[in-house]
Amino acid sequence: LEEGAKNQFSTFSSFITTINQKKEGIGNRNSATQLVIPSIKNGRDLPALCLDVRQKQRMSLDALPQELKAPVPPEPALPIRTKTVKDFQDDVEKSKASGDWKAVHYFYSTTFDSFLEINAAFKKDTNSPFNTIEDSGIDAKFVNVVYDALLNTPQDVQKSVLKGIINGLLQEWTGPRTKDDLRAYCILLQNPQFSNTSTYVIYAHLLRQIAALTEADHHFLVHWSKKISQKRFKQVVDRLLQFISLRLFPAKPEEFPPMVKCTWWIPSATKVLALFNAANSLISPPIISYTDFYNSTLDHIDLMEEYHNWQCYGNSHRFSFCQYPFIISIAAKKAIIQRDSEQQMISIARQSLVDKVSRRQKPDMNMLFLNVKVRRTHLVSDSLDELARKKADLKKKLKVTFVGEAGLDMGGLTKEWFLLLIRQIFHPDYGMFTYHKDSHCHWFSSFKCDNYSEFRLVGALMGLAVYNSITLDIRFPPCCYKKLLSPPIVPCDHNTVVGICGVTLDDLFQIMPELAHGLSELLSYEGNVEEDFYSTFQVFQEEFGVIKSYNLKPNGDKIPVTNRNRKEYVQLYVDFLLNKSIYKQFAAFYYGFHSVCASYALLLLRPEEVEILVCGSPELDMSALQKSTQYEGYQKTDLTIRYFWDVVLGFSLDLQKKLLHFATGSDRVPVGGMADLNFKISKSETSTNWLPVAHTCFNQLCLPPYKNKKELKQKLIIGISNAEGFGLE
Secondary structure (H helix, E strand, O other), X not given: OOOOHHHOOHHHHHHHHHHHHHOHHHOOOOOOOEXXXXXXXXXXXXXXXXXXHHHHHHHHHHOOOHHHOOOOOOOOOOOOOOOOHHXXXXXXXXXXXXXXXXXXXXXXXXXXXXXXXXXXXXXXXXXXXXXXXXXXXXXHHHHHHHHHHHOOOOHHHHHHHHHHHHHHHOOOOOOOOOHHHHHHHHHHOOOXXXXXXXXXXXXXXXXXXXXXXXXXXXXXXXXXXXXXXXXXXXXXXXXXXXXXXXXXXXXXXXHOOOHHHOOOHHHXXXXXXXXXXXXXXXXXXXXXXXXXXXXXXXXXXXXXXXXXXXXXXXXXXXXXXXXXXXXXXXXXXXXXXXXHHHHXXXXXXXXXXXXXHHOOOOOOHHXXXXXXXXXXXXXXXXHHHHHHHOHHHOOOEEEEEEOXXXXXXXXXXXXXXXXXXXXXXXXXXXXXXXXXXXXXXXXXXXXXXXXXXXXXXXXXXXXXXXXXOOOOOOOOOHHHHHHHOOOOOOOOOOXXXXXXXXXXXXXXXXXXXXXXXXXXXXXXXXXXXXXXXXXXXXXXXXXXXXXXXXXXOOOHHHOEOOOOOHHHHHHHHHHHHHOXXXXXXXXXXXXXXXXXXXXXXXXXXXXXXXXHHHHOEOOOOHHHHXXXXXXXXXXXXXXXXXXXXXXXXXXXXXXXXXXXXXXXXXXXXXXXOHHHHOOEEEEOOOOOOOOOEEEOXXXXXXXXXXXXXXXXXXXXXXXXXXXXXXXXX
């Protein structure tokens, strides 16, 4: 536990030897499943835990006829322990004052000596079974106090706890785990000693036993874990992430057994982490952010190999981090999607080339790209026509040409095309989307029409943006991205319903907060709903000046809303607004998006992550941009550069967005933050009467050496406020 920890287990090497002698027949000592304590001097290896054998025994028992099955044994009686939190705290204070830790040492060595003793100490009532998922029966306050004091006790006390845990893990298991066993696992996972690498071998075997529990046992652990306080929950998650990181990239490789002997360490830890992720998802709002489960260490491994293994083997017995996507950061997922997109682009382009050559036609470089030619005056119609005609080329690299302009598309024109097209399509006058001022977001218009191809265009645009790593200024609510992943892979059967997901009143709050508030008031109304509201299971909507009614269920216009059925009414109302009334519009949008982004990588994404990939981050941190900016012809200490940052940091948010759009073609921040923009300021050897010039393809701003801050500010504002259109130098 400290520098001299190498000998910490030597005091009970005889204990380990005895255990080995008792369990000689358990299995091959050289297998990867054995418990190895590297810090024991001259100590023998601990035996394998035989989890597979235990599982086989359970399976064979389940296969027996009912009349031959032995009854499930009752949980053994717990020892009687009467020490309270106050008693323990008094003992610790006395030990600190006197230097005599005998009482505290006895408590720790006894409490952690077995799973029964752990329950005896920390179970709220030893006479109650606590067999429900709602209450673990653990005295959380006592557990926290004991663990908080542990790391401040002498080394021999801490060693006794680890010795007791080993004793508990080596216990013979002859049948299903009891709820007391699950309680012990839940308590042991919170042990702060497992933050130290010298305890990792013990920690690994604890994780392995938990990972190997039945699905029913995992169900209990998940529900009990969600009751852990936020602070302790976060500590357990961080401990598991650290364990995975240090096993992948150990600071001192000699601290751990060889990787070939402990290939199960990382899968076990990841599976246990999945239980905590499941527990976190059960709470609204969640205990911690989903981003707290990211392990940035995985950004440095070959994730494409992980991805390909997962594609080949799926969720079989071969482990891949892609089976547990919650642990992969959004930056790593973006890298996987980009690489997957690039490989698809190369494959499609290669096939086009082969087809051309096989027909003995002359290859043309343009055939390798999705070439879109549009007029600014007919932007939407031209774009719709181009994408409809070139469906087979959607997965090629995108290149945009504005008719009558000399700009060459190295990325900048593509960004401009996306920005202008999105701006026109989402304009209220266009009628495709309704802008809700209260929530500052767009939602699909429910107006019926004969052709939904323009919704398909918007979906394809979003897909092209993700496919070509472009961020869009689209303001859809989170519910939209949840629907977009329902399902994440387009079904083979075109009759299958798509874009329909479970929606709640919370989803409606994010789009139409005023209406959602009214429905919430209905649910909490204490009077007579039927007499006071006089409503039926019917919805009224205005379409082109005509009020139309829709039944929420068969004969809904004849079914009154009452206190008893109001929950059903609200749920059907929300489902109608967010699913049924816009089904055709959203289905076209869904198919448009997936016509470009048809990738198994989408299975890795949460709805929130799809939103970040599409829109980037709206939060501009100009100080972060200043730190990561590169210079060409200037030094960051030059007077012009100092003037520039003084002016930019003093800009309003609107002007900062205009600057970002002027220099990069988009006013959104990519997934990796400002540093990912690779923003560069170059010295322009022109007259200071000239305005700044930008090369949006390269995120480059060309700045003349203006003489003073006032002139720089004036010219910069004129430049960024009149930034539509491209020329060619």
